[in-house]
Amino acid sequence: MTHASTTPGTAPAPVVRLLPQLADFAAGRYGAAPFLLAAGPEGWRGYSFAEAARAMHAFAALLEREGVRPGARVGLQSENRPEWGLAYLAILAAGAVVVPLDVQLRPQEVGEILAFAEATHCVASARQRPLIEEARGARLPGLELISLDPAPELPSWEDALRDFPDVGPRPERAQPHDLAVLIFTSGTTGQAKGVMLSHSNILHNIEGVARSFEFGPADRLLSVLPLHHTFESTGGFLCPMRVGASVAYARGLKSNELREDMQTSQATLLLGVPLLFEKLLAAIRRGIGEAPLPRRLLAHALLGITGLTRIVTGRRIGHALLRPLRQRAGLGRMRLFVSGAAPLPEETFWGLVDLGWPMLEGYGLTECSPVVAANRPHRPRPGAVGWPLTGVEVRIAEPDAERNGEILVRGPNVMLGYYRNPEGTAEVLRDRWFATGDLGRWTRDGRVRITGRLKNMIATAAGKKIYPEEVEAQIAGCPYVLEVIVAGGRDARGEREEVHAHVVPNLPALEALAASTGHACDAAFVERVLRRELEARGHHLAPYKRVKRVIVREREFPKTSTGKIRRQDLAAETPASRVGAVA
The missing domain is CATH 3.40.50.12780 (ANL, N-terminal domain)
Incomplete structure (x- = not known):
């Protein structure tokens, strides 16, 4: 169905x-x-x-x-x-x-x-x-x-x-319908494919985006x-x-150059990936923490008022209240952030909104030229990637009991096919519908919510389906976790599939915690804190979705040029990149 x-x-x-x-x-x-x-x-x-x-x-x-x-x-x-x-x-x-x-x-x-x-x-x-x-x-x-x-x-x-x-x-x-651009992409889960986009594909997407965003x-x-x-x-x-x-x-992505470019270019818009916005928010908070005491106290007070007002009344007053802070940071002209390519942590969304910047999250794929759906500039909300662009049709195929199913897309932005790969094309283009491989469901207000990838899904012995991205979203806001991948793994007996979390710890935050509590920041302390944090955050999930084992890593995950974690590299890694496991 x-x-x-x-x-x-x-x-x-x-x-x-x-x-x-x-x-x-x-x-x-x-x-x-x-x-x-x-x-x-x-x-x-x-x-x-x-x-x-x-x-x-x-x-x-x-x-x-x-x-x-x-x-x-x-x-x-x-x-x-x-x-x-x-x-x-x-x-x-x-x-x-x-x-x-x-x-x-x-x-x-x-x-x-x-x-x-x-x-x-x-x-x-x-x-x-x-x-x-x-x-x-x-x-x-x-x-x-x-x-x-x-x-x-x-x-x-x-x-x-x-x-x-x-x-x-x-x-x-x-x-118009001739091949214009041939883009080879492997994304983060498979072999390179040549995506064929026509002039018409891209021009229709340009019109859809231009009419959805107010710029x-x-x-x-x-x-x-x-x-x-x-x-x-x-x-x-x-x-x-x-x-x-x-x-x-x-000029580049070095934090000092990027901060200077944001100031001197007089930019009003920034397109980025979640990792970029997470680092931007962390840099702003670090700057507040290093400011003289009176300014630091004032900034914390204003941010507290902004967050509390939003929670209690729903009003977003950061744009007016935090204007002096944004101007001192040299970001007074910046008025809008747009995030894509990967899920944006809700904590990052609200952190930037409370500072007075609207944050728009969208959804797209190279095969769709690329934008499929996007939130709109007026009062954006987290938790979903927005409404389909005008002229783009979206379906949820064969939804399960939780209303999750594969996202299908049809419209003038959908690719011609994969270059010299008729079999691959036939697998994903069915009656002009493009099968994205992404899992999602509709929100009550008609937006698309991404819940996972078909290839990443964990199937338990009891027949339960677990989407790693849902579990990762719960962990992402943890201050002691820098990066995380949730994946299926075998239980202690090697018999059944269960949920494992591969975690890159945020060592500066853990060191600060250890110092404030009088502990040494050794492997045992790291494991103890991560176990406690992941257990606490897992209470929001059904028992079968909770993390059963934590694998702690020394190095950050390999990433694509747009900052996406390369999930497929995880299976090929040697244990040398991991420092331990918490059962």
């Missing part, structure tokens, strides 16, 4: 037919307004909307001169910078297919992707060029390189601006997530272009 609960409405029509035409649309509407910015000695400088369109057309002309033909696959390997997005659009303007590459990949991985994609060219920055050349030498001797930085021996971005300063839009080299020419987005990731390329580049917002590219 399949339960359908959304009336999708009519998908809003894109304002252009093809993705590169967005640059001319934005140039005509927003002109000389700043668009793509990078930090330099003279502050934040870059391209206006009009300059961006001209540069994109010039680079497209260079690509054509270098033999890029309609339908060809062209790799794009670069750190975040203004030229990344313009090269992305230029590849499409030449009628080719862009293959975005993760800068964290090794040469062998890059070579495998480009070889499988049958790429003819690759656009790379100077920093990434040695990696591409190594991959070319091993797998792709015929691959042509084009540089985003000056390179006397290669065609470059600089050459394009010099040789084609006045070239205009070229005739359409593709159709425009007065806004500036600080870009911190890697642009090869669809969440950032769609939400952090293409959507701002559509609505006239500017984008400032952060």
Whole structure:
């Protein structure tokens, strides 16, 4: 049985037919307004909307001169910078297919992707060029390189601006439903697959996002997530272009640089992953804790009033009450945070809301271009990822007794399929419905709540189904837990499946606790505190869902470039990364 609960409405029509035409649309509407910015000695400088369109057309002309033909696959390997997005659009303007590459990949991985994609060219920055050349030498001797930085021996971005300063839009080299972007993703649970997205897929998603979030020419987005990731390329580049917002590219994720970039860029929006927002909240609290005593006491008092008022009355007064604190932190212009890619802990949500920042959580997958659902800016709430975008239909397939079932998605944003993988495509695309592999249910107000992954589900001998993400959500707010993965494991006899928690302890917090209670912060103390905390938090769960064993780790979990924990690596690890277990 399949339960359908959304009336999708009519998908809003894109304002252009093809993705590169967005640059001319934005140039005509927003002109000389700043668009793509990078930090330099003279502050934040870059391209206006009009300059961006001209540069994109010039680079497209260079690509054509270098033999890029309609339908060809062209790799794009670069750190975040203004030229990344313009090269992305230029590849499409030449009628080719862009293959975005993760800068964290090794040469062998890059070579495998480009070889499988049958790429003819690759656009790379100077920093990434040695990696591409190594991959070319091993797998792709015929691959042509084009540089985003000056390179006397290669065609470059600089050459394009010099040789084609006045070239205009070229005739359409593709159709809306043609393949535009080929994204290889392994996520956190499986082998790499080439997701095929058309111009129409992404343009429809841009319209849905633009009409769901309230932002425009007065806004500036600080870009911190890697642009090869669809969440950032769609939400952090293409959507701002559509609505006239500017984008400032952060120098990196080092806490001091990021804090300075948030201050100096005058950013109003930040797209991120939960790990980023957890670290931001921790840094703010650390700054309060290190402030002079009078300011520290005042900040704690105001935060206490804000939290108590919210709990008792439902009113959120942090925006007004904590304005001086945000301004002293240099974050006075920041007005909205958007989180995706993984579940956001409720404690982080309320921590930032109480400081006066609305926090929007959304849900998406690369196969859906990527956004499926999102909360709305007016009075967002935690616990669910929001309502489906207009024109996107969501179903919960075969719900169980707790109303959990697989999330299915249908709409103009759903991918064409997996590249050269008809079997994989047939497994997930059924009658135009995309089977996400995610488990969820509907909330009473019509939002989607994610409850787990089908592949992560733990099945007990009694036939009970346990979704690790639900248990992790209970543990995530523990101040003595830095990271946690809940997974199935065998009981002491090795006979039955039970719930195990793999925990990275928050050692500074545990050391502070030990010092305040007169204990040594040794392994026994850590195990004792974690056992007590997890038992206390488990009382909110049914007995069969409670953690039966805690495995304490020395190192943080391996992560993807967007900060997701790589669950599939857990099974392959040696016990050396663990310091003990609490039965």
